[in-house]
Amino acid sequence: MSKQIAYSMGQLGWSLLSGIIGTYLVFYYIPTEKSEIAISVPQTLFFGFLTIIGLITMLGRFFDAVTDPWIATLSDRSKSPKGRRISFMKKSAVPFAITTVLVFWNPVQGVSTLNAIFLTVMLLLFYLFLTMYVTPFFALLSELGHTPEERLNLSTYISVTWFLGFAAASQAPALWNVFIGMGFAKEVAMRMAFTIFSVIGLILLLIPVFTIDEKKYCESVPSEVKMMDSIKATFANREFRIFAASDLVYWLAITVFQNALLYYITILLDRPEEMLGILFILLGVGSFLFYVPVNLLAKKFGKKKLLAFAFCLFIATYLFGSMLGKLPFSPELQAYALVIIASIPMAVFGILPNVIIADIAEYDARKTGVRREGMFFGTRTFVSKIGQMLSMLTLSSLLLLQRNGSNEIGIRLTAVFAAVACVVGLILLLMYNEQKILKGISSNSQLDSNEGVGL
Numbered sequence: 083m084s085k086q087i088a089y090s091m092g093q094l095g096w097s098l099l100s101g102i103i104g105t106y107l108v109f110y111y112i113p114t115e116k117s118e119i120a121i122s123v124p125q126t127l128f129f130g131f132l133t134i135i136g137l138i139t140m141l142g143r144f145f146d147a148v149t150d151p152w153i154a155t156l157s158d159r160s161k162s163p164k165g166r167r168i169s170f171m172k173k174s175a176v177p178f179a180i181t182t183v184l185v186f187w188n189p190v191q192g193v194s195t196l197n198a199i200f201l202t203v204m205l206l207l208f209y210l211f212l213t214m215y216v217t218p219f220f221a222l223l224s225e226l227g228h229t230p231e232e233r234l235n236l237s238t239y240i241s242v243t244w245f246l247g248f249a250a251a252s253q254a255p256a257l258w259n260v261f262i263g264m265g266f267a268k269e270v271a272m273r274m275a276f277t278i279f280s281v282i283g284l285i286l287l288l289i290p291v292f293t294i295d296e297k298k299y300c301e302s303v304p305s306e307v308k309m310m311d312s313i314k315a316t317f318a319n320r321e322f323r324i325f326a327a328s329d330l331v332y333w334l335a336i337t338v339f340q341n342a343l344l345y346y347i348t349i350l351l352d353r354p355e356e357m358l359g360i361l362f363i364l365l366g367v368g369s370f371l372f373y374v375p376v377n378l379l380a381k382k383f384g385k386k387k388l389l390a391f392a393f394c395l396f397i398a399t400y401l402f403g404s405m406l407g408k409l410p411f412s413p414e415l416q417a418y419a420l421v422i423i424a425s426i427p428m429a430v431f432g433i434l435p436n437v438i439i440a441d442i443a444e445y446d447a448r449k450t451g452v453r454r455e456g457m458f459f460g461t462r463t464f465v466s467k468i469g470q471m472l473s474m475l476t477l478s479s480l481l482l483l484q485r486n487g488s489n490e491i492g493i494r495l496t497a498v499f500a501a502v503a504c505v506v507g508l509i510l511l512l513m514y515n516e517q518k519i520l521k522g523i524s525s526n527s528q529l530d531s532n533e534g535v536g537l
Contacts, residue, residue: 086239088293089226092171092219093240095286097247099182100212102276103205104337105251105358108474109344110186110272111135111201112481116348117355118268122188123198136478138202143471146209147464150217151313154460157218158312167218172291174214179284181208183277188269213463215287220459222294223440231381234437238377241432245366251279252362255355312457315450322442322458324514326465329435331507332393333469335500336431338477339400342496345481346420349493350406351413361421368425369432376429385434386516392427393508399424400501404494435462438516445522 112135113119124134157166164172184204188197223236254275261271317323347353347361380388402423406416436459443458476499480492 085226085294086236088290089222089236090239090243091286091289092215092291094243094247095175095283095289096178096212096215096219097244098250098279098283098286099178099247101248101251102182102254102279103185103208104340105248105344106254106272106276107139107185107205108135108341108478108481112478119272120269121193122190122269123201124193124195133478134198136475138198138205139474139478140471141202142205142209143467143474145206146213147467147471149210149213150460150464150467151457153213153217154221154457155312157221157460158457167222168291168294170218171215171287174211175284175287175291177207178211178215178287179280181211182280182283183273184208186269186273186276217460217463219290220436220439220463222290223436223459226294234377234380234433237433237436237440238373240436241429242370242373244432245369245428247283249359249362249366250282253359254279256359259356313461315452316446316457316461319442319446321515321519322439322446322461324510325435325438325442326462328507328510328514329462330465330469331503331510332431332435333466334473334476335396335400335503335507337470337473338496338503339403339500341474341477342481342493345493346403346406346497347417349490351417352407353413353417357417361417364418365421365425365428368422369429372426372429373433376433380434380437384516385438386511386514388430389434390508390511392430393504393511395423395427396504397501397508399427400497400504404497404501406494406497438519441519441523445519448523 109117110119111123112133113121123138153170157170159166181204185201185208187200187204188194189200190196223240226232226236254272257275257278258268258271261274262268266274343361344355344358347357348355351357376388399420403420406420407413409416439458439462446452446458477496480495480499481489
């Protein structure tokens with residue numbers, strides 16, 4: 083149990099750091115008039131809808147996505163004495179934390195193209211080190227958990243710490259307002275808050291690195307398969323292709339919604355920025371309440387049925403979000419209702435997708451005799467980041483329909499877009515053959531057991 087807790091602390095660390103970027107990047111660089119944040123990057127539109135921030139974030143996510151298979155292959159093939167996964171996590175932790183802060187640092191005061199260039203470089207480095215930590219981290223889940231039940235439990239633990247990380251990141255406005263009260267400019271106060279959180283995140287990133295002996299607890303057999311051959315073999319798995327496509331659409335929807343949440347609060351509901359922290363805590367607590375039921379229901383009814391139910395709830399959540407500020411009850415109650423509804427599908431999606439990928443990877447390993455967990459998780463992460471890349475382009479374009487980040491119509495359209503995307507994701511999920519994967523794992527496990535008795 084101590085090793086499982088240590089493993090989940092790594093998730094808490096990277097969730098905190100990625101939560102800072104995911105929650106505040108667009109808000110910082112496409113500021114509203116109410117935010118009182120100085121514009122530092124040109125707000126130019128290309129072709130009437132492409133923004134500089136949209137292009138930068140899209141480039142960052144694309145770079146992040148294409149490095150996933152590369153890092154996954156290097157990790158799968160690694161012969162490091164510390165293990166295939168831990169060695170990568172150790173090398174990436176410090177630069178991961180540093181670049182989180184530098185993303186919000188502008189070398190030139192005022193609007194400048196140099197600021198845009200610096201942001202591009204720092205964001206690319208941030209995503210590189212994020213990938214170097216996260217892809218091997220998720221591959222460890224499949225190796226630390228030796229049965230579907232163990233992998234489900236591990237995924238439950240890291241889902242808890244994922245929400246704790248994002249909830250902690252959501253408290254940044256409360257911290258930067260303390261520094262503003264001390265006389266610091268808002269931009270400086272925000273950077274100070276992000277620096278404190280990044281130091282905490284770094285400590286958490288290093289906990290599994292120094293407490294888990296990968297050689298002792300994992301089946302760590304280096305793969306000899308080259309990257310392109312491994313990618314082809316991964317996509318040759320029909321169930322993986324279908325689930326990855328559904329997962330891509332899910333990330334497209336959830337990223338648009340999460341990055342727009344601060345706009346929902348400050349523009350649609352006309353509430354202060356600090357309310358984001360309250361809502362994230364409520365979302366986290368609400369999700370925690372459903373973690374145990376999700377774990378038990380998944381064992382009883384299967385993971386696919388629960389994910390389909392969660393997609394339906396997400397569709398309802400996003401449609402509700404598109405009507406915020408227009409409903410006949412107080413803005414606070416509208417905000418609370420939004421996160422309460424969202425907490426159930428967030429709990430489901432926080433746990434089950436990683437378990438499904440781990441099951442598929444185990445099925446493939448038993449079928450082919452080659453363990454390529456890193457590539458399965460790396461390819462899944464690659465696909466999900468393509469969805470996130472497209473979401474950032476969509477989000478920034480909608481937010482700047484009137485070139486000021488306060489466009490109410492564009493903000494509402496982000497929620498409608500997310501709902502439509504979830505409909506597509508649900509259709510794709512229904513095509514996934516869960517029974518085939520579980521039966522393959524079970525039959526191979528029985529075969530291994532019988533062979534052991536014969537010997």
